[in-house]
Amino acid sequence: MxxxxxxxxxxxxxxxxxxxxxxxxxxxxxLIELENVALRFVSYHDKQYSIKRAVLNLLLQREEPKPVSEFWALQGVNLRIGLGERVGILGHNGAGKSTLLRLMARIYPPTHGSLEIRGIVAPLIEMGAGFNPELSGRDNIFLNGALLGFNRREMNERLEGIWAFTGLEEFADMPLKYYSSGMYVRLAFAIATEVEPEILLIDESLGVGDASFVDKAKTRLKRVMEKSNAVVIVSHDMDSLRELCTRGIWMDHGRVVDDGPIDRIVDEYIEKVRNAG
Amino acid sequence: MNTRTNSTPPHAEFFPPATPPPRRSVPWVRLRNDLLELGRVWPVIHNMVSQELRVRYQRSFLGFLWSLLNPILMMITMTAVFSKILGRNEPAYALYLFSGLVPWLFLSGSLTDAAYCIIQNEGLIRKIYIPKLVFPVSRILFNLVNFLLTLLALFVLLVPLGAKFSLAMLFLPVSIALFTVFVLGLGIGLAVLNTFYRDCGHLVGVFLQAWYFMTPILYSTRDLETIPLFVKLNPAYPFIAQFQAIIRYGQMPSGSMIFASFVLAFVCLGVGYAAFKSHEDKLVFRL
Incomplete structure (x- = not known):
């Protein structure tokens, strides 16, 4: 075999x-299946979407006014990410990379199309999302674990590993608001990687912390990536994408432009950027 | 433009054909899934409630005792005001007042909190996936804990106020449960409404004030010759009256009262839940 x-x-x-x-x-x-997914953002910033307007519209039989601005952050995205794939998403700023990641994390529901996620998703999209600054480090581990779908017992088993990686055990009972930003990031990273999620979503989170942490984080990330069933990374760092991923997805203006082996995609992308510049 | 828009995924040949999109499941299956999901995030709810309680009392000398002491002091003050200043020198009136006021404070506190719970948790909702029902549910649970503690305080004062414990009090848990369901239904409805129409938040305070006076809490229907229409149609009346009957008069609430509150509670929860669920997905775009 x-x-x-x-x-x-x-x-x-x-x-x-x-x-x-x-x-x-x-x-x-x-594990991740997007079928003809589109996502529209609507901004009502100028005119408040107020009860007054709703009542007036109803009374005067007015049409619902066009929203001030709307734009399609994603359009016609078809993706299937299977077991064992490491996918790197690249594209210029505002191409919809992060939005796509958030969609996979189920933060945004798609406007059209269908989205299916099978398994526990650990988003490393924003460090420390779901932390409560008033709570101690230990309590935050349990809270974060709960948000990721792990109960207290399951998190208790992982406590040891989290302390080992972060070296923060002596601060376990200190409220998180007194943590330094470095400690904060370490804890967030440790939790998201210690739970061994089936699907790991990462958004440029490697660029934080000091050099020794970044190295440590990379090593750990590689280990976790080997264990998790699918990994999706958004990054501008072509070298780490090449190093970490097997498949590349090139996004532009909310659409998937190209999808294939990471080396080919990165090469083409660099070529394109160079030509454009 | 060299943008190749792909209608088929490039890796299609490596994968088995896509499974058909999940069919619109029947309501009770969806309801069951929702409850399962809520059960999974129960630790989050638990954490939110306990943390809120902890933050409220941390660093105070008496700590958690305040949650009991505060309502007792409030009730003593009010009894003093009513008996000495207003001349209603009857402990029975104080008892009547509290038996209606305590549940009312649960209702008004819950609704005020629930109206803003989604907006206040914007940070979390935009960063991480979480069933949004967690927020109103945890706010109402927090208020429920306070309600129960205040009720406990009321029981401490029961003897000094000249009341006797009665068998009817065994029915109190049922009344509390029905009332909680009612408040929960209103709360989750209001949570979604206020996120879409921010004006609601301002109206809630005024509305609650008016509703308070339309509910027989300060006055009793037993003093009136006829029960006014606004009391009859008042959805809070069957609930408040139950508490008054049990605590003040030591009587079982009437069957029709229980039935009315039962129907109201579950209709409210159903409507609130349907409203919430149908808009849950859009909430993140309205923050």
């Missing part, structure tokens, strides 16, 4: 036994 095949079967069986919630789904199904 070829080694790649072997790995796949062991991974899929682990996937099946570990999470009974998805027991009826076969592991060959895509």
């Amino acid at each position: 070829p080694p790649s095949n072997l790995m796949k079967t062991s991974l899929s069986s682990a996937f099946r036994t570990k999470y009974t919630r998805h027991d009826r789904r076969s592991a060959t199904e895509a």
